[in-house]
Amino acid sequence: MGLPRKALISLEATPYYHCVSRCVRRAFLCGRDERTGQCFEHRRQWIEDKLLELSQIFALDVCAYAVMGNHYHVVLHVDGAQAAGWELREVVEHWHQLGKGSPLSNRFARNESLDAAELARLTELAEVWRIRLMDISWFMRYLNESIAREANREDQCTGRFWEGRFKSQALLDEKALAACLAYVDLNPVRAKMAETPEESAHTSIKTRIESAKEGRQPAMLFPFAGNPREPMPEGIPFPLQSYLELVDWSGRMLRDGKRGVIDGKLPPILERLQIDPQHWLYLTKNFESRFKSLVGAAHSVRRVCEQLGKRWVQGIRDCERYFSPPAAS
Template sequence: MGLPRKSLVSLKATPYYHCVSRCVRRAFLCGRDERTGQCFEHRRQWIEDRLLELARVFALDVCAYAVMSNHYHVVLHVNAAQAAGWELHEVVERWHQLCKGSLLSQRFARNEILDAAELTQLAEVAEVWRARLTDISWFMRMLNESIAREANREDGCTGRFWEGRFKSQALLDERALATCLAYVDLNPIRAKMAEAPEASDHTSIRRRISAAKDGQQPEQLFPFIGNPREPMPAGLPFRLQDYLELVDWSGRCLREDKRGAIEEKLPPILDRLQIDPQHWLYLSRNFESRFKSLVGAAHSVRSTCERLGKRWAQGIRDCERYFPSPAAS
């Protein structure tokens, strides 16, 4: 039996989480069904649009995503500080973009005067909404439910569209984060849906590359802000240029005609993160299946398990092998 989602999320351990949601029976419900020839490709755009729309409502930043034929990946950053700074009016306004709210919140949104007792009651409810607006499970619920309703309406049927639970992995350190980001961005390359990252439809890497051509970063995505330093602004702790070079290099090595060959000139980000190139290419193919719910250096996984009250750390041996501590590398 899977553990409750709340027992696997610890913002003290990390604000970064990799989530995967799959269609029931792994059917081709979002792309093109090779068996019947029916095309559902337009649904991939539904998911991408809804994903980015919800990110503007929740206190969650989208770091990477890839919408595939029968599943999608998203790497989320929980921005608890942003949610903590919201005034009552903003919490209510954001929640109303998702749900109707309550009679009190609707009156408040219309600028009707509430007495002290009503304001107190609304403030208590709003704190529940504030917590939900930083909750990954609520984000995934709002995303998946809206897509399922639209797909069932289009098909003229009822029933499940997604599997019951989405998979989540906590990314405990920079190496786990960088590896997961690249794993997500390289999904279409591995699946032979695209030959290059810039040609990968419905992915964050294509959006980043398009913006980078104009010297920009896309507003819809959590920005790359460079290597760690003090003070550290909000953003991904890598240089954008280094990351794009890493994804391009990895994509070339993952192509069958390259047979995973290691070029002499390696992206500098691999040196900084102290990741073996052979390990990197292996994880670029197998990150999701190789690790369980906690990913990072072994000492980080163990300490997080203690904090979460878990008695064992699944996948700890793979963490020791692929993300060794600096002293052991």
């Protein structure tokens, strides 16, 4: 039996999570159904637009995404500080972008006066909404339900469109985060849907590269903040240029099928993260399949297991091999 989602997400351990949703019943999220010849390519824009739209409503940031044929990947950053800092009116305004709210919240939004008891009830309800607005499960629910309704309407059918549960991996440290970001960004290259990262339509890496050409970072994506330092600005703890070089290098290795000799001109970020190049290429091809709910150095995984009351986590040996610091000589 799968564990409840709340048992797999610990904001005390990490704010970064990799989520994957897959279709059922031979359903197509995008691409072309070779059996019927029907093209669903336009659905890739649906998911990209809705994903970025919801990130502006929830206290969640999109770090990376890739829309594939019958599934999509997204790496999310939970911004608990942002949600905690919202005033009552801000919470109500954000929640009303998702639904109708309540009679009390609608009166409040229209600037109608509320007595003390009504304001207390609304404040209590808003605290529930505040928690939901920083909850990955609620984010994925609104994302998947909207796409399912549109797809079922287009397919003229009813029933389940997505698998019952989305997959979630907690990224516990910089190594796990970097490997997962690259794994997601390189999905189209690995699947031979694109020759290069910059040609990968409906992916975060394409958006980042296009913005980088103009000397900026995309406003809709969580920014790269550079190497860790004090004070550390909010953002992914790598320089953008270093990450782009890493993805480009990894994409060329994957595309050329180089399994033996590795190009001697290695991206400097691999040295900083202390990741063996051979291990890195393995991770960019097998990240999702080799690791389950918790990913990072073995000692971090064991610590979080204790916090969550888990006795064992699948993939701990691979965490020791690929993410744990090398033994001192």
